[in-house]
Every structure is written in C-alpha cells, then in structure tokens.
Amino acid sequence: MRPATIGIIGGTGLGELLLKQAGGEALTIDTPFGAPSGPIVRGSWAGAEVAFLPRHGPRHTLNPSVVPYRANIWALKQLGVTTVIASGAAGSLRQEMHPGELVVCDQVIDRTFRRESTFFEAGPVVHVAFADPFCPRLRQALLRAAQQVQTPVHDRGTYICIEGPQFSTRAEAHLHRQWAGDLVGMTCLPEAKLAREAEMCYALIALATDYDCWRPAPPGGHDELVKEVLANLQRGSEAAAELIRVTLALLPAEAGGCGCGTALDLAVWSDLSATEAATRTRLAPLLARFEAARAGK
Ligand SMILES: [Zn+2]
Numbered sequence: 001m002r003p004a005t006i007g008i009i010g011g012t013g014l015g016e017l018l019l020k021q022a023g024g025e026a027l028t029i030d031t032p033f034g035a036p037s038g039p040i041v042r043g044s045w046a047g048a049e050v051a052f053l054p055r056h057g058p059r060h061t062l063n064p065s066v067v068p069y070r071a072n073i074w075a076l077k078q079l080g081v082t083t084v085i086a087s088g089a090a091g092s093l094r095q096e097m098h099p100g101e102l103v104v105c106d107q108v109i110d111r112t113f114r115r116e117s118t119f120f121e122a123g124p125v126v127h128v129a130f131a132d133p134f135c136p137r138l139r140q141a142l143l144r145a146a147q148q149v150q151t152p153v154h155d156r157g158t159y160i161c162i163e164g165p166q167f168s169t170r171a172e173a174h175l176h177r178q179w180a181g182d183l184v185g186m187t188c189l190p191e192a193k194l195a196r197e198a199e200m201c202y203a204l205i206a207l208a209t210d211y212d213c214w215r216p217a218p219p220g221g222h223d224e225l226v227k228e229v230l231a232n233l234q235r236g237s238e239a240a241a242e243l244i245r246v247t248l249a250l251l252p253a254e255a256g257g258c259g260c261g262t263a264l265d266l267a268v269w270s271d272l273s274a275t276e277a278a279t280r281t282r283l284a285p286l287l288a289r290f291e292a293a294r295a296g297k
Contacts, residue, residue: 006248007081007200008052009072011088011187012060013207013237018052021045021241029078032282033070033119037062040075048248051079055086055187064164064186070116073194077285082261083138083201085247086192087240089233090159090185091167091212093177099232102239103157103183103206104142108133109176110189111162117190119197119286122279124270126197128263133192135201137258138251142203145246151239157182159206161189173214184212198286201260205243207236264290 010018024043029036038058042051053072056062076084090103097103120126146153160176162168164186168176176184183206195202209232210225217225264286272280272287272294280287 005080005082006048006050006251007076007079007084008050008244009076009084009086009191010052010054011086011207012056013089013209013233014087014240017237017241018054024052027079029075031071031074031078033074033116034068036068036071036075040079042079046245046248048251050248051076051081055088055191065112065114067187069191069194070119073191073198073200074119074285077198077200081200083135083251084195085138085142085203085205085244086188087205087207087237087244088185088187089209089236090183090206091210092208093160093173093181093184093212093214095211095215097154097157097182097208098152099208099210099228100235100239101152101154101208102146102236102243103154103159103208104134104139104146105159105183105188105204105206106132106134106139106156107158108188108192108204109158109160109179109181111160112186112189113163115163115190117193119194119283123275124268124272124287126264126267127269128193128196128267130193130196133196134203135258135260137256137260138201138203141247141250142205142243144250145243148246149239149242151235151242153243154182157206159188159204160184162186168212170213173212176212177214183208196260196263199261199263201258205240207233207240209233209236 026039160181
C-alpha cells in the first residue's frame with residue numbers, strides 16, 4: 001500500500017460515522033507521546049489513501065481535555081501523513097451560522113488551560129508562526145468542494161476553543177461574541193498548533209450543532225433541545241463526510257505553495273547542540289533536516 005497522505009481526524013459525530021464507513025487496516029501505533037486516541041484506520045476512501053482517527057476514541061470515551069493530541073498528530077506523521085482534515089462539533093455564536101451548517105474556520109482563539117500544546121517542551125526552543133492557523137491551500141480545496149455539496153458551508157469563522165467539558169456561561173458566550181468569535185468548541189487546540197509544529201497542512205470543518213447560550217433557547221425545554229442538537233449533529237456529520245469526499249478528489253490539483261511543510265524553518269531558536277541527545281533522538285522526525293544541516297557545517 002502507498003503511504004497514507006491524507007489524515008482525517010473525526011470529531012464528535014463524524015468520528016462515529018466514518019468509523020462505520022472506513023474500510024481498511026486498523027493500526028495500533030505507539031509514539032514518544034503515548035498512544036493515540038485509538039487504532040488508526042488506514043485504507044482507501046473516495047479514491048484517496050487516508051488515515052482515519054476518531055479524536056474521542058472508537059467508543060467516544062475521551063473528553064476534550066484528555067484527548068492525546070500530541071500522540072494523535074505524531075502517529076499520523078509517522079504514517080507519512082502530510083495533510084490533515086479535521087472536524088469538530090461547535091456551538092454557533094452568530095445568528096447567520098445556523099445549526100446544521102458547516103464552517104471552514106480561518107481563525108482560532110485559545111481559551112484552553114490544561115493541555116500539552118507543544119512537542120518541544122524539553123527543548124529546543126521553537127516558535128512557529130501561527131498568525132494563520134489553518135492551511136490556506138487546504139481551506140481553498142474545501143471551499144471549492146463546498147460548491148458541490150447541498151449544505152451551506154461558511155467560508156470563514158473564528159473558533160473559540162474552550163477547555164470544557166462544561167459549556168460556557170452566558171457571560172462568557174457574550175464575551176466570545178465581543179471578541180468576534182463565530183463558534184465555540186473544545187478540540188481545535190492544541191491540535192492545530194501541533195500540526196503546524198509537525199509541518200503538516202491542517203484545516204478544520206466545524207459542525208454547528210446549536211446556538212451557544214448567548215441566544216435564548218427556543219420553547220420546548222431541555223429534552224427538545226438535546227434532540228435538536230443530536231439531529232443537527234447527524235445532519236452536519238453527513239454533510240462534513242460529503243464535503244471531505246469531494247475535497248479528496250480536488251486535493252492533488254491544489255498541492256504546494258502553502259508553506260506548512262517548512263513551518264520549522266526560522267522557527268528553531270536554540271542551538272541544537274544544547275538540547276539533550278535523547279530529546280533530539282525523540283524529535284528526530286521533526287528535526288532531522290536541521291541536524292543534517294548542522295552536521296554539514
Ligand atoms: Zn499547507
């Protein structure tokens with residue numbers, strides 16, 4: 001089998017849906033950062049070689065704070081993945097982003113506070129650029145594909161990533177709106193940061209499941225609301241699967257020019273000889289070309 005180059009990280013809804021659809025080999029992988037959320041299913045889907053990983057585990061047992069984000073990205077990197085399409089359920093902070101619709105996010109605000117968010121905690125010091133957190137090439141491919149799906153797809157959105165697992169207070173929801181947030185979710189970070197450090201192209205499709213609590217809930221009570229959220233999640237997941245299927249066919253034509261694959265250039269600030277040999281060995285998949293350049297001096 002050729003190396004898998006497209007990784008798909010399925011969030012709530014899509015994870016379960018794709019796990020049923022994706023055929024192929026289930027790989028149990030270990031990484032220097034522990035085990036990923038579950039086996040990675042590697043196979044062909046929609047004519048592409050894909051590696052699929054449900055973010056919350058095969059039985060949805062990992063809450064957003066304990067998802068092994070570093071192991072997940074590292075495991076995909078080990079499989080040769082260079083491009084990651086991720087999905088995640090989110091609450092809408094905007095009237096015009098209706099529940100059941102999709103958003104190809106373009107910005108994110110980090111409100112998490114208890115997650116490991118870098119591969120480089122033990123050195124070297126690495127500062128990757130993150131002004132544009134999502135790959136522009138991949139976003140464009142998703143937006144071109146969006147023209148071929150029935151569900152409305154918003155072409156941009158600022159995702160506020162909260163720690164969870166509790167939802168926001170009403171005061172926080174209003175604050176997030178004042179910050180120009182469009183969606184609130186719990187899983188985009190540190191995933192997107194780690195993908196950048198791993199020099200992978202990464203984009204996020206957010207599935208709006210409901211309006212966050214800034215908006216008064218419609219009459220019908222809690223049970224009705226939960227039923228509606230689940231229905232939107234199902235609808236959004238099916239739409240996201242369709243969007244990804246169409247995108248996979250477009251991707252080869254969109255290759256190159258985004259700079260994700262060289263994100264560490266100019267980002268490594270330490271003299272590598274000052275980092276412990278064991279750490280350098282552990283991080284070799286990311287640092288190999290810098291080590292080679294250093295050796296060639
Ligand atoms: Zn890219």
